[in-house]
Amino acid sequence: MPPSSPPPTEPPPADALTGMTVLDLTQVMAGPFCTMVLADLGADVIKVENPTDGDQTRRSWGISGKGEDSRAFLSLNRNKRSVTLDLKTTEGLDTFYRLVETADVVIENWRPGVAERLGLGFDTLIGINPRLVVASISGFGTTGPYATRPGYDLIAQAMAGVMSITGEPDGRPVKSGLPVADLGAGLFCAVGVLAAWNSSKETGRGQYLETSLFEATLALSVWESTEFWTTGSAPLALGSANRMSAPYQALATKDGYVTIGANNERLWRRLCTAIGRENLLDDPRFVDNPSRMTHRALLVSELEATFADRTTADWVEVLLGAGVPAGPIQDYRQVLEDDPHVKERDMIKFMDHPVEGRVEVIGSPLRLSRTPASIRRPPPLLGEHNDEVLGP
Structure with a gap:
């Protein structure tokens, strides 16, 4: 009796966001964190940077490694490709417009009004690609009395109330140890992009979405707003205590x-x-x-x-x-080097960078059973993919 044929094997599933192309005009933290979340899930994120020095986090933030790019940049820009365009020139703008024709999403984190002045406002881009999703992260949003103010995590935490309830009672105001405004805005923007992209695929119509550091921080103030509306008194700092239960x-x-x-x-x-x-x-x-x-x-x-x-x-x-x-209570040495749960859950990943060598990063906390997040490429060198994306 001839041997039976082996069962057919299914091809490996594509990444969750395969087919999404993102043009990333962001820099520093909130925007790059948003686009990294999308990139980890399979989106093709093309980081568009100015030819002179690129994302300002490359050169002037945090601790530098062997090369010119800071470790801060490396921690936020994996799985992306980098191209350099001078968007203040006609040539650079025309090249970007060509990329927009086939893109799904454009994300920027300039102050309100800058995109329009550069010729990159929503009305212009949606005219080129009617199914495009255009996302904006700013300090305070595009309207309101604070709209033109600069957006910084510290300022957003202060003005949205977080610093008034952080730290010990009667102590000096303290910001959250984590940049919750930047990271919160990045996460909210990623959720909005996924929703808008899904709608675009269903209807063929794109849309504009925005979030801000200030509003994202305020939206996280669930217990604090509840306490105020219930008691009529502004919540106070409680140290490590919870304002809804004890101990x-x-x-x-x-x-x-x-x-x-x-x-x-x-x-x-x-x-x-x-x-x-x-x-x-x-x-x-x-x-x-x-x-x-x-x-x-x-x-x-x-x-x-x-x-x-x-x-x-x-x-x-x-x-x-x-x-x-x-x-x-563990410090970060204990968490990142010694914690057995972190090791078992494989939360520390490694990237092989062409300049820095082997670099540690925190892995994605998203665990999809069929299309898991992954690290497919290290953070790009400035303009590394010009030929690949733009052509020779």
Whole structure:
């Protein structure tokens, strides 16, 4: 009997965003982060840079490596191709217009009005390609009294309220340790691009979308806006505490801090039992979540008196064993070099860069089962793909 034929094999699936071509006019952080998210998922992102020095992050930001490009640039621009065009010249503009004819998305993060002055406004570009999605990230949006102000993460955090609720009570104003305005705007823009691109494919009609550092930061203020509208009082800084439940924060231990999340009655009872403080369950000051929030300072004092007896590692083991969410506070050396979960989840990736050699980067947190995000190419050198994209 002849052997049976092997079953046919399916070709590997294309990347999730295969077929999307993005012309990336952005620089620094919010825009490049947005386009990197799209590139990781398979979009062909063509980074259009000025011929002199390109994205300003290449030369003047953060720590430099072996070559001229900073590590800040390398961390935000993988999976992209770079072309150089002087968009202030007729030749550069005409070349860009030719790219627009076959592109799906154009993304820019200039101040409002700059695109129009350069001849790159929405009306011009949609006239060239009616199905085009044009996205803009700015500091404050295209309308309103702040529209012409420069857009910086620090300023957006300050004006959107974040710095008023960050840090310890009665302390100096503190910004978030992460650039939440820049990264938040980039993520919101990526979501908007996906929605608009899907609509364009269905209808053949493109559209304009915008977001801003200020509005993205404000949109993340879910608990804070809720507290204000509920109480009529502006929220205050609470350190590591949560404004909706207690105890939910970092507590001092014998050798550092432990974070705990006992944010409902079941977990509160488990916490008290696990640390041998069942007496707190009968204390009228801590009888329910509103009471514990009202007496938060006293609650912290009572708990820290007990937590001071043992190390953070001991308490994490005790609390997790009792079913209470808990964890240590780690610095980035511990996270990036030592954390076994980071290693198991393969969150640290490597790129082979033609100048820098092997470069570490944080991988995408998006895990698609059939079309996973991937790193296919290192961040481009300035104008590296001029011939490939524009022709010789």
